[in-house]
Amino acid sequence: MxxxxxxxxxxxxxxxxxxxxxxxxxxxxxxxLAANDPMMAYAEEVRIPAVSVMSEPTRHFVMTGRxxxxxxxxxxxxxxxxxxxxxxxxxxxxxxxALLEVAEDWSxxxxxxGAMSFAAGLLAAHRKIPHVRFAEYPGIPVTDxxxxxxxxxxxxxQRLGLSAPPAPALFIEACPPSLRxxxxxxxxxxxxxxxxxxxxxxRWMYTRPEGRRRVLVTSGNHFRMLSPGALRHLADExxxxxxxxxxxxxxxxxxxxxxxxxxxxxxxVGWMPLDVVAPTCDLVVNHTGGTTTMTVLAAGAPQLLFxxxxxxxxxxxxxxxxxxxxxxxxxxxxxxxDKAAAFAAGCREILSTPSYAQRARELARENAALPSPVDxxxxxxxxxxx
Numbered sequence: 001m002x003x004x005x006x007x008x009x010x011x012x013x014x015x016x017x018x019x020x021x022x023x024x025x026x027x028x029x030x031x032x033l034a035a036n037d038p039m040m041a042y043a044e045e046v047r048i049p050a051v052s053v054m055s056e057p058t059r060h061f062v063m064t065g066r067x068x069x070x071x072x073x074x075x076x077x078x079x080x081x082x083x084x085x086x087x088x089x090x091x092x093x094x095x096x097x098a099l100l101e102v103a104e105d106w107s108x109x110x111x112x113x114g115a116m117s118f119a120a121g122l123l124a125a126h127r128k129i130p131h132v133r134f135a136e137y138p139g140i141p142v143t144d145x146x147x148x149x150x151x152x153x154x155x156x157x158q159r160l161g162l163s164a165p166p167a168p169a170l171f172i173e174a175c176p177p178s179l180r181x182x183x184x185x186x187x188x189x190x191x192x193x194x195x196x197x198x199x200x201x202x203r204w205m206y207t208r209p210e211g212r213r214r215v216l217v218t219s220g221n222h223f224r225m226l227s228p229g230a231l232r233h234l235a236d237e238x239x240x241x242x243x244x245x246x247x248x249x250x251x252x253x254x255x256x257x258x259x260x261x262x263x264x265x266x267x268x269v270g271w272m273p274l275d276v277v278a279p280t281c282d283l284v285v286n287h288t289g290g291t292t293t294m295t296v297l298a299a300g301a302p303q304l305l306f307x308x309x310x311x312x313x314x315x316x317x318x319x320x321x322x323x324x325x326x327x328x329x330x331x332x333x334x335x336x337x338d339k340a341a342a343f344a345a346g347c348r349e350i351l352s353t354p355s356y357a358q359r360a361r362e363l364a365r366e367n368a369a370l371p372s373p374v375d376x377x378x379x380x381x382x383x384x385x386x
Contacts, residue, residue, distance in 0.1 A: 001384055004108035005033045005048075006099065006120045007136075008091060009058055012290040013114050014042040016136035016174065019193035020112070021048055023373035024380070034102050036095070045197040053098035061094065062087030062116075080310040081144035084116070088145070089152025092119035096156060099123045109384050115140045118149050121166040122156055130169035130383040134190075137290040138175035139314030169383045172376060174294065176366035179318040188379060191370040194275035194295040204268070206276050209244045212266070213282040215347060218274070218292050219249040219257070225287045225306050228260030230340035234285075235264055237344035241351060243282070248272040275299075282357070283350050285343060288312035293319070300364030302356035304346045306330060323359040326350060 003024045007013040014033070025031050033043050033050040038057045043050035062084055096119050103123060111131040113120025124131030135142070150157075150165055157165065173180075174192045208214065215238055219225060226234065235245050247257050247269040258269045274292060278284060278299035286292045288307040293315055296303055303325040307316040319325040326346045333339040350356045371379075 001109040001381070002030045002032070002107065003110050003112060003380070004103065004106070004123075005031065005112045006117045006123070007033070007035055007039070007114040008088065008117045008119075009039075009114065011039070011042040012292075013136060014039055014046065014048070015195045015291040016294070017112070017114065017134065018046045018048060018195040020134070020172075020190070020373045020376060023377045027374070027377045027381070029377075032102075032106055032108070034099055036091075046195060051102055053102060054095045056094070058091065061091040077310050077313065078141070078144045081141040082148035084310065085145035085148030086152045088116040089118055089149040092117070092122065092149075092153060093156050095119050096122055100126060103127055110380060112380070115142065116145070118153060118165065121168065122153070122160060122162075125160055125162060125166040131166065132170045132172060132380060132383070133168035135171070135173040135175070135187075137294055137311075137315060138173075138179040139181075139318045140311060141314055170379060176297070176363050176370070178322050178363065178366055181318070188376065189370045190376055191372050192294045192298050192367050193373060194278075194291075194298055196274050196291065196295070198273055199271065201273065201276060205273060206280065208280045209266075213241065213243045213351060214246065214280055215243045215351075216246040216248060216272075216277060216281045216284045218284070218286040218289075219247070219253050224253065225285075226339065226343070227336045228256050230336040230343075231257055232260045232264075233337070233340035234343050234347070235261055235267060237340075238347060239264070239266075241348070243351070244268075246272060246277065246281070248274065248277075283347060285347065288316050290315075297324075297360070297363050298367050300357075300361040302350050302360040304328065304343065304350060306343075319363075322363065323355060324363050325356070325360075 005017055005021055007017050021031050033048050034053050036054045037052040040050055040052050099119055111120045111124045113133055115135040120131050171187045172190045173187045174190045238245055244266040249257050254270045261267045274295050278296045278301055281301045284296045284301050285304040288305045305316040305325050305327045307313040308330050316327040320327045328342045328346055333342055
């Protein structure tokens with residue numbers, strides 16, 4: 001059979017779908033990933049066959065940046081979610097004709113779309129085949145996003161003779177039960193399996209430092225969480241705790257951070273394989289990016305979260321409410337010094353309170369008990385037999 005994957009978003013969305021796509025291929029099926037051009041490089045890194053269906057990046061259609069400082073109330077955040085829905089609807093409309101051409105050339109038996117890949121259902125309806133919706137991370141506010149997306153898709157729905165977006169034949173969600181806001185009997189849970197680019201490993205990457213705790217700070221691919229000066233302040237605050245500090249950062253960002261941290265003992269800066277390093281950490285400080293947060297969750301490490309937008313705030317609320325993380329809200333930090341001080345206080349709180357690590361390990365056990373990608377492939381195969 002042929003499975004067409006249509007993730008939208010960023011590298012995180014490619015990483016999220018990769019284990020499922022690889023399980024499909026290992027089961028003997030053909031796979032193809034169709035997405036916008038900026039995501040092609042990420043597909044190449046994880047060796048998934050991919051085709052570009054549009055040149056524009058996601059941000060051309062969807063504002064997924066930092067939440068406004070004045071957007072504090074639930075109504076404000078719901079309106080931001082609705083704005084995301086309208087943006088992803090525009091993206092679906094813009095990509096649909098190209099997806100139809102791909103499907104004409106490479107006839108799929110099943111379409112697997114991400115939570116925000118509204119073109120997946122439209123394509124599947126046009127081809128009269130089933131489609132799967134895959135919510136890559138917990139806390140995606142679909143109840144606010146979906147109605148706005150349906151409104152934005154009205155012209156495409158009329159074009160295809162549909163009164164509403166097609167319902168998925170299967171809804172998959174990568175979310176431990178304790179983070180799910182309410183029972184969802186129609187959702188099939190999926191174990192999060194980490195996926196990220198790999199290089200040759202060094203021993204320190206997969207071993208814990210002897211006699212020291214380890215704190216990992218990630219910079220993020222599209223959102224720089226800390227300035228070099230603020231990072232230096234945070235590292236200085238962690239030094240009295242005897243913690244080794246790892247800073248995961250790419251390219252020029254790594255060079256800037258190395259210069260800022262020069263002279264500090266027990267600091268490493270540069271590219272790091274998150275799936276390998278995370279299990280060796282006592283704490284991971286990150287911007288609540290999907291791949292980062294879920295990979296650390298699977299590793300059983302507590303997290304200090306700095307969520308910049310509506311979707312990441314939903315994840316942060318769930319994890320902080322469970323007790324496996326603390327959240328620092330960007331809009332409450334007026335300066336880089338304020339931010340560094342808040343990060344340092346959060347790190348001290350987590351490292352001095354064993355319950356955070358205990359709750360993080362509970363979430364990791366919940367994730368490990370969920371159906372694997374291999375189990376999920378069997379459920380998707382059954383959809384094409386009906």
